[in-house]
Amino acid sequence: GQQLNQSPQSMFIQEGEDVSMNCTSSSIFNTWLWYKQDPGEGPVLLIALYKAGELTSNGRLTAQFGITRKDSFLNISASIPSDVGIYFCAGNSGGSNYKLTFGKGTLLTVNP
Amino acid sequence: GAVVSQHPSRVICKSGTSVKIECRSLDFQATTMFWYRQFPKKSLMLMATSNEGSKATYEQGVEKDKFLINHASLTLSTLTVTSAHPEDSSFYICSCSGQGNEAFFGQGTRLTVV
Secondary structure, eight states: OOOEEEEOSEEEEETTOOEEEEEEESSOOSEEEEEEEOTTSOOEEEEEEOSTTOEEEETTEEEEEOTTSSEEEEEEOSOOGGGOEEEEEEEEOOOTTOOOEEOOOEEEEEEO | OOOEEEEOSEEEEOTTOOEEEEEEESSSOOSEEEEEEEOTTOOEEEEEEEETTSOOEEOTTOOTTTEEEEEEETTEEEEEEOSOOGGGOEEEEEEEEOSSSOEEEOOOEEEEEO
């Protein structure tokens, strides 16, 4: 089946630093989504990408849908302590039931 | 984004009993709902996909008689863990998708079987 490779697995950064994480797929996706999950909570949608090459921002977050449709990255600028959490990429290859494939997640720790 | 409510957020039950978890889409009609299981520090594992009014489609290795899913309306799906055992203890999360290309998640349910 489809597989998503998400890296890095974890990151430890200082407050104010920029962060970048990415996902690559063994197959083409039509949609890329980035979620953040806090402990004990469900994932919250951060950014949705629908077109190859699309670059979308949401506040300090920027994500891009790769031209090959097999990769995506998420950047966080000027990190703050509340950015701590697990970030997941997810892709959908199409179809009416909108089934997502998830990456394994990136655990982000921000030191004040 | 859309609001998905999952209830209960935490439940502790005795081994051998059944537990029902509800997932509701509050401000949109969810044509498809998904149920995931998540182990500590791991990614989400899709258990099943359900479309309103039809039988759920289970992923390989997920026992459909163990994890009963009902999607009776466009705003409600339930997951019942039958005859729960300690190994069923986990974090269960639902997500809903409507006519758009996005999926929104519930808050999750922490199930502990003692």
